[in-house]
Amino acid sequence: MTHIAVIGAGITGITTAYALARRGYDVSVFDRNRYAAMETSFANGGQLSASNAEVWTRWGTIFKGLKWMMKKDAPLLVNPKPSWHKMSWMAEFMGNIPRYEANTVQTTELAIASRAHLLEFAAEVGVEFDIEQRGILHVYKKQSEFDHARRVNALLKKGGLERQELSAAEVQNLEPALRTETIGGFYTASDFTGDIHRYARKLSEGCERLGVTFHYKTSVTNIHHTGTGVELDWTSTGLSEKEKFDGIVVCAGVGSRAIAAQLGDRVNIYPVKGYSITVNLDDAESQAAAPWVSLLDDEAKVVTSRLGKNRFRIAGTAEFNGYNLDIRDDRIKPLRDWCETFFPDVSTEHCVPWAGLRPMLPSMMPRVGPGSKPGVYYNTGHGHLGWTLSAGTAQLTADVIDSDRMQNAA
Template identity: 85%
Template sequence: MSHIAVIGAGITGITTAYALARRGYDVSVFDRNRYAAMETSFANGGQLSASNAEVWTRWGTIFKGLKWMLKSDAPLLVNPRPSWHKLSWMAEFMGNIPHYEAHTVETTRLAIAAREHLLDFAAEVGVDFDCEQRGILHVYKKQSEFDHARRVNTLLAKAGLDRREVTADEVQRLEPALKTDTLGGFYTESDFTGDIHRYARALSDGCARMGVTFHYKADVSDIHHTGTGVRIDWHSSDGDQQQHFDGIVVCAGVGSRAIAAKLGDRVNIYPVKGYSITVNLDDETSQAAAPWVSLLDDEAKIVTSRLGKGRFRIAGTAEFNGYNLDIRDDRVRPLREWCEAFFPDVSTEHCVPWAGLRPMLPSMMPKVGPGSKPGVYYNTGHGHLGWTLSAATAQATADVVDVARMKNAA
């Protein structure tokens, strides 16, 4: 039985570990935190959204970024301070604009495939993750955004997604709690929501019951390819340790770029910060006034999910500001004000802000597959769709490892 190391215990790392363990691999997971899913997989928007699989590689994104560069509360904010990493990433991003349509279709297909795997994993382990299968409703207040959504819908349909246009009256019928006028929207009944952190933590417990070894609070100091596998050196409360593995899967989010460089690969991930607030619905009025259907406001780039009776998650924005996790009030305030405008009877007195770094590649496509050296694999770079795509890319990664093992056995 091959011994595989997985670097990273976020949603991609945990689903990868589970996919490998259920196929009989001996798996060890390394993470610098005390628990699974403590960074980007802690408090995201909660949407499992094939309907939001449109990639960002189009000129409209560039123009918006330039227009909003000096607006601190803009949905997309780029720190104008140059760095070689940022400039090289943006140059490659623009180079991927011709692939916008193909990548959107491919990402949508992957997102559709991921749903079944994610729910299967949850059923096998017995995961309760505040899942709400009520669909996702995109809403529009500006005609230009609505027109663009119609064009996007043709790509989503090509991938096999059923996302139907709805009138303003239908928007209100689908989510009666909504207290703002819209032009209409698009509704995807097959999409759903859930708590990514609860899911990942429960799945990590399931992995442990299957024999997966977890090294938490592990500071990986060196990763060295030996020719026959990979040696990992790390430091923990037990001191300096070292172990040889037959293979390694890099699922380290924004840390994947540095790890890939040690293994002789270039994985040009840039950290794109996103924010969320979790509104605690402490009173009956707020609980009744908060929506149950998940929403996506395309103009504001804000998504929502209802996490059980007592929590309402609002997330969004994209900030190109390096490896910076500061929680800024001017970035959180628009989320709170959006809630107050769309759901005025929801009390925002008690809401918890959070920020995480999305690992984005210039193509907006995850890197899934082998590296340049034998036994090295990647499942990283999912950007804003890590929760949505993770179960499918985990299965794809396990498939690649299976193929390599059979070749070696032959």
């Protein structure tokens, strides 16, 4: 049996492990945390959103970043302190601007396929994850943002996504809890939401039932390529171990760049911090005042999801500030303020703040497929669409490994 090591037990690693195990591979997963999905997969916006497949590689993003450079509560914040990593990433980001339309269409196609795989995996394992299949509603207050949304909609349509343009009255009718004026919106009925952490934890249990071995609280100290596979050295609870594997899949989020360098590959991931608050809906008034339809405010870069009766997740912003997980109040406050503007009857007294590092490549496309050496594979760099794309890229990764195994056996 082919033995594969998966590095990382976030949503991408867990989904990759499951996709491989259900095809008969012997899989071992390594993660430095005590449980699955404890970092970027812990408290994201909760959306499975093909409607958010637009990549950021356009001049408008650059101009907004420059305009907001010194504004601490800006939706997009770039720390002006230079570093070679940041500068090289931004140069490559600008180099990908000509691919904006093609990459948006390709991401849309992948997101649509991935949503179907995710639901398939959930049904197989019996995962309950506070799923709400009520669609995602993009709302707009500025005409310029709404006009841009119409242009984006043409690209999403090329990728196979059906969205409905709504008037301001139709927006209000779709989500009556909304308490701020809009000029219109776009509604994607096929998108949905859920609790990413709950999904990943339950899927990890499904992996275990298929025979996947998990090495938690483990530090991989060395990766040595043997010519056809890899040999891993790791430490766990003070003990050192070593084992050979037929292949390795790097799903380590923002840690993938350093691991790739050990394997002779360049995977130029930069950590882009995002924040969320989970509003605990402790009273009947707040429960009634919070929306059930998932929202996306393109101008503020805020997304929402209703996680059952008692929780309301609000997430967003993008911060280029290195490998920094500090939770800053000046970045959390805009999320609270947004809630109080759009849903003033929701009590924000009890909010749980969180921050995570999105693994972003300059192209805004995930790195999926083989590395430069036999037996080395990547499934990483999903950026702001980690959960949305994870099941699709896991299937693609398993397809590539299947193909290589058949070629080697021939």
